[in-house]
Structure formats: structure tokens, C-alpha cells
Amino acid sequence: MTVPDSFLAAVVPEPGAANVVANRSCSALDAGEVAIKITATAINPVDWKARDYWQFFKGLLSEYPAVFGSDAAGEVVAIGPNVSTVAVGDRVFFQGMLGKYDSCTFQQYCKMPAALVSKTPANISDDQAAGVSLALVAGVTAFYDAQGYALAPPWDREGPQAGKGKAVVIIGGASSVGQYAIQLARLSGFEKIVTNASPANHDLLRQLGAHVVLDRSQSTPEAFQTAIGGLPLAFIFDAISAEATQDLGVDIHRAMGTTAGLVLTVNPAATKRGESDPRVEINMVLGLGSSLALRYLSEPMVKHLGGEDGYLARGLIVPNRVRVVPGGLGAVEQALGLNKAGVSGEKLIVRPFE
DSSP states (O other), X not given: OOOOSSEEEEEEOSTTOOOEEEEEOOOOOOTTXXXXXXXXXXXXXXXXXXXXXXXXXXXXXXXXXXXXOOEEEEEEEEEOXXXXXXXXXXXXXXXXXXXXXXGOSSBSEEEEEGGGEEEOOTTSOHHHXXXXXXXXXXXXXXXXXXXXXXXXXXXXXXXXXXXXXOEEEEEOTTSHHHHHHHHHHHXXXXXXXXXXXXXXXXXXXXXXXXXXXXXXXXXXXXXXXXXXXXXXXXXXXESSOOHHHHHHHHHHHHHHTOSSEEEEESSOOOOSGGGGOTTEEEEEOOOOTTSGGGHHHXXXXXXXXXXXXXTTXXXXXXXXXXXXXXXXXXXXXXXXXXXXXXXXXXEEEEOTTO
């Protein structure tokens, strides 16, 4: 089993253009790399943002036609020198590498560093596995990296008790990132995990580990304050990161009377409320698991997440619910449009060989 000389991909022919299906090829494997047949690829906001706001991605999108896609699952079809962690035929999932087109996921085949590839356990489908990595890495960066709150991760000895005696707020718990953030907070031992969502998603978020789920339409700063009770608030993770949700994060800290509040976001700071209040710091986290600065977290995460004894197999991390957008790579534009319009409580998936 090998990578064919030519295969199908959804490519963006020029800056700002729509994805079209075309043939492309992949370069030879280097040491430490594996080739993967992609059976499912997830849709994430960064995929349409890179298409629509290409001016801000010039440092990554060096040439066109470009290939996007940042999350996938599939089967290993070839291994390069010095690879021992996976074998040909293994089912795997991974976060793609934005800007490195041979390692992006809107295509039928790609290549990846083996150290960044998790084995898919038997209890998880490829559709489910395809949407795990990117959103989870965002949460891992927020909770455990110096960009965020810098807790000890749960795979470290002291990690499962890192949040003991503290509360954490996750705004937008039903989003893909929010669901994984709730689960990371649970693995880190937070005494009170407070989030908000529409009522249809409340039971799901409680099952994932949230202690209090507020109705999104009624989640005022005072409601969060009441839910937190007298516990110290470690930080607020804004999994949506629109201006309104960033405003809410600042106002929750003000309602709590915190003297050094932290709001972590997945988009650049948009709120103006923090400018007049130096007690509240707003930091964006950038969860690029392939970056050298994050490999100290992403590589052990990969090892503990996958396989038959990892977090997924043991039910310690539960994937998002999925919705397959039919039509294969030709449906990428439709799926991007659906994601841009807004999805809640589920992850959109495209199957490149459909």
C-alpha cells in the first residue's frame, strides 16, 4: 500500500477563491514521517478564515494553489525511516499543519510527523476521531502552556489535582473547543466547572463534566458569580471569542471582584472593556500542535490520547458528535459555509473518498 502519484484534493487556486477539486501529488517521506490515506476530515473555523482573510495568513500561505484542512483521521499507508510508533495499516488521527500543504487534510492523502499522530482506538470511528485534535490542542494550550494558565497537564503526576480548590469558567461550552475544555478541566481536577449553552446542550455538557451549565440567553455576570460561589476563579476560557463573549469574560471578573483576572481566547482581543481595567488580562492562545514551542505538550498528548489504553479508549475524553456533509471533497465549500454560519454541539465532517 503506497501513496499514488496523483490523487484528489480541494485546492484554493488563488487568494480569496473558493475550493475546487483538482489533482495533486505529495513529496517523498522524510525520516520520522508517515503517509496517511485520509478517510475523514473535519471542518474548523480556521479553514474558512484562511480562505476569506488570506491577507492575515500570508506568512503561512506562501504560494497558490493552496490546500487547507487542519483535522483528520485515516490509515497509515507508508512509513519513512526511523518510525516505530505506528505501522502500515494502523488507523490514526491528527492535527494537520496549516501552511504545509502536504500535511493539510482537504485531500485524499497527506504526510505527517509520526510523533504527532495518535492511534485511533477501536471504540472510536474515523468520523469521530477526525474532529478531535485541533480543538483539543486549543484547550491544552489554554490550560497547560505559558500562553495560557500553565497548569501541570493531567499526564504529569501532579496534573490530576492541578485545579483542586478552584473554579474555571468556559464560555461557549457546546462549541467543539468548549466541549474539550470542559473535559480537560475535569481531568485537571477543578472543583467547579461553570459554562453556558443553549438548553438543548445542557445534558451533554453535564455528561462531559460541567458542574453548572447556565442558559446562554440568561448567563449574566451575576449568574456566573452565583454559580462559582466562594471559590477562587482560576481563569475564564472563551471558546467563542467574539466581542460579546469577550465582554462577558471581562464583566464576570468585575462581578467577582478579582484583582488579577485572566480571559483566554482563541481569537485576537476584540473587547474594549479591558482597556480601562488593568486588572483583567486578555490573552489569545494559538494551538498549533506542530509548532516547536508546543511539541513538549502536543507529543505527550498524542501518546496519552490514542491507542487502546489512552484517554479516548477509556472514555476520559469523548469526541464531539459528528454530522457528515455528503459529497466528498466537492462538498468542502458547502461544509465551510455551514461552519461559518454557526454550528453547535457537533462537528462537521467530509469524507475525501466519498
